[in-house]
Amino acid sequence: MFNSSKIGVQASIVFAMLSLSTAVLAVELTPDLQLHGYATAGFGRLSNNQGYTYPDPSGTEASTLQSNVTGEYDSVAGIQLNYHVNDQVDLATQAYMLFQNSKSTDYVFRVNWAYLDYQLNDEWTLRGGRFAFATYLYSDNLHVGEAYPWVRLPPEIYAELGGLYSENGLAVMYRHAFDDWILRIQPSFGAEKLRGYQVNNIKQLTASLSNENLTLHAGSGLASIDIDRSLSDSITSGLDDALLGFGSTQTDIDQFNSAFAASVQLNNVRGTFSDIGFIYDDGRWFAAGEMSALRFSGFVDDFNAGYISAGYHLGKWLPYVMYARYKNVNQDEYNEIPAPGNAIYAASANYDQSTMSVGVRYKIKNNISFKLQADRVSGFHGNYVSGFFVPPAAAANSPSTLQSVYIYSASLTTEF
Numbered sequence: 001m002f003n004s005s006k007i008g009v010q011a012s013i014v015f016a017m018l019s020l021s022t023a024v025l026a027v028e029l030t031p032d033l034q035l036h037g038y039a040t041a042g043f044g045r046l047s048n049n050q051g052y053t054y055p056d057p058s059g060t061e062a063s064t065l066q067s068n069v070t071g072e073y074d075s076v077a078g079i080q081l082n083y084h085v086n087d088q089v090d091l092a093t094q095a096y097m098l099f100q101n102s103k104s105t106d107y108v109f110r111v112n113w114a115y116l117d118y119q120l121n122d123e124w125t126l127r128g129g130r131f132a133f134a135t136y137l138y139s140d141n142l143h144v145g146e147a148y149p150w151v152r153l154p155p156e157i158y159a160e161l162g163g164l165y166s167e168n169g170l171a172v173m174y175r176h177a178f179d180d181w182i183l184r185i186q187p188s189f190g191a192e193k194l195r196g197y198q199v200n201n202i203k204q205l206t207a208s209l210s211n212e213n214l215t216l217h218a219g220s221g222l223a224s225i226d227i228d229r230s231l232s233d234s235i236t237s238g239l240d241d242a243l244l245g246f247g248s249t250q251t252d253i254d255q256f257n258s259a260f261a262a263s264v265q266l267n268n269v270r271g272t273f274s275d276i277g278f279i280y281d282d283g284r285w286f287a288a289g290e291m292s293a294l295r296f297s298g299f300v301d302d303f304n305a306g307y308i309s310a311g312y313h314l315g316k317w318l319p320y321v322m323y324a325r326y327k328n329v330n331q332d333e334y335n336e337i338p339a340p341g342n343a344i345y346a347a348s349a350n351y352d353q354s355t356m357s358v359g360v361r362y363k364i365k366n367n368i369s370f371k372l373q374a375d376r377v378s379g380f381h382g383n384y385v386s387g388f389f390v391p392p393a394a395a396a397n398s399p400s401t402l403q404s405v406y407i408y409s410a411s412l413t414t415e416f
Contacts, residue, residue, distance in 0.1 A: 026416060032084040037416055040145035042074025042152070044409035050402060051392035063099045064390075065407060072099035074152055074411055076143045080113070090117040096143050112166045117173075127171040127188075133164050134171075134186055134206045135219035137277035137290050145413035149286060149318050149361045151373040152409070154307040155388060156326035156355065157275075157290050167192045167202050180211045198226045199271070213282045221273040225296070227266040270297040286311040286318060295330075301351065302330040309357075316364075322357040325379075326387065353387030354379040368414045378404035 027035040044065050046054055054065040054073075063072035078096030085091060094113035115129030132139045136157065141147035142165055169190020176183045188204045206219035277290035291306040304327055311320030328351040359373030380387060380402045391400060 034082045036080040038144045039077040040075055040411055040413045042411040043069055043071045044073055045069045047406040049405050052389040054389055078143055088119045123174055123176055125173040130166055130168050133167050135204055135221045135273045136275045137217045144415055146369060146415040149320055151371045151411045154324040156305045156307060156324040157292055163194050164192060182210050184208045196228050200224045215279040217277045219275045223271045225269040225271050284313050298336060301328045303328050316362055318361040320359055324355045327352045352379045367416060371411045373409045375407040376404055
């Protein structure tokens with residue numbers, strides 16, 4: 001069943017944005033102040049999911065896809081204000097609203113950008129404040145559904161960050177044009193507080209080279225991560241439940257928890273991020289792809305991920321296909337967990353998910369699109385967890401029997 005209050009909020013937001021976007025591509029509030037906006041109204045459902053739900057794995061109480069049709073998971077609306085102070089100084093702020101699973105409210109309002117740009121000359125700019133975590137190809141357009149042809153960005157890449165989409169700090173931006181190409185380079189430094197952990201000393205370096213048809217992107221980052229007590233407690237609690245299921249006594253569990261605390265690093269965890277990608281669109285053919293790697297010191301999971309997508313423009317229609325893969329690697333790091341928890345954790349850590357997608361985008365106007373997409377998600381291998389899927393409570397301590405799950409989605413997107 002639909003939640004009528006959430007659908008009502010969703011519909012009012014989208015229709016308001018559509019009414020603006022059909023007339024203008026930006027609202028000039030004053031000669032120096034401009035308003036931009038974007039919105040997505042998305043609907044989706046799971047099939048063959050055996051009671052599992054498909055979450056945003058960032059742990060931010062985001063809405064989930066389920067066996068019932070939901071209009072909450074992909075729906076979002078955002079606004080951006082740009083103020084031109086003078087020839088050297090510009091201010092920008094961007095905020096968005098999305099639905100969440102929370103007892104206190106049906107939706108949440110977040111500020112993801114609030115920064116000042118100081119232009120040193122035609123090529124160099126200093127940026128300070130809150131801005132995008134820039135390592136990934138679509139970092140600047142995470143919630144802007146009109147910026148890409150798919151119903152959603154591939155979660156195999158864009159859900160692995162655990163909500164690390166912005167940072168607070170300082171960036172240096174270099175932009176140089178030559179012939180038909182534009183080169184952009186951006187080192188940045190910052191920090192971010194997330195649900196469950198604090199990310200400190202973020203150091204990033206990104207570079208892109210683009211012309212009218214092609215964008216090439218590369219990014220890398222390094223950070224120090226402190227895991228909150230609440231998150232570490234949830235990890236040990238899950239292992240405690242598993243130990244009980246395997247017949248351990250409370251004395252055994254207490255001894256295990258003591259050994260776990262002594263041997264597992266939860267503060268100053270070193271994390272590294274890397275990504276390379278491209279976008280090609282010549283008005284006939286579309287193609288895009290990324291490969292990324294996420295590495296942590298200690299027992300925290302390491303991942304490789306990537307996707308490749310291609311499509312062909314047929315007038316206002318763009319049919320496309322996409323294949324994505326997300327897999328954890330370096331499982332020998334689980335040996336830092338004391339036995340028998342290391343074996344239990346390794347058995348439960350089965351993030352080996354692949355998704356085959358087919359879809360189509362129809363351009364209603366230059367800045368309004370309707371999209372349909374079907375995904376076949378597979379690769380679970382019968383272990384305790386299944387990719388990004390969360391089991392029902394009754395099956396939490398049982399091996400998963402999922403083989404493949406289908407996601408059917410539709411969305412209406414706009415920006416102005």
